[in-house]
Amino acid sequence: MVKEIEKTGIPVVHMCTVVPISLTVGANRIVPAVAIPHPLGNPDLEKSEEYKLRYGLVKKALSALTTDVEGQTVFEE
DSSP: OHHHHHHTTOOOEEEESOHHHHHHHTOSEEEEOSOSSOTTOOTTSOHHHHHHHHHHHHHHHHHHHTSOOSSOEEOOO
């Protein structure tokens, strides 16, 4: 689905916990997430620390959206 949306000219970020799967399906902008049961958070963290974690992931995804890429790119820290 990511590739089909991008064909229309809309950039897409695929946030995932298993990067090789994203590479296999052909996603162009890939942001690694935290863990399979909680991809965009960590319930073991204190509220303020989890907020920082989530904020950082969203910030990275927004940065990936505004970055021109040629093919598949994984946006690591």
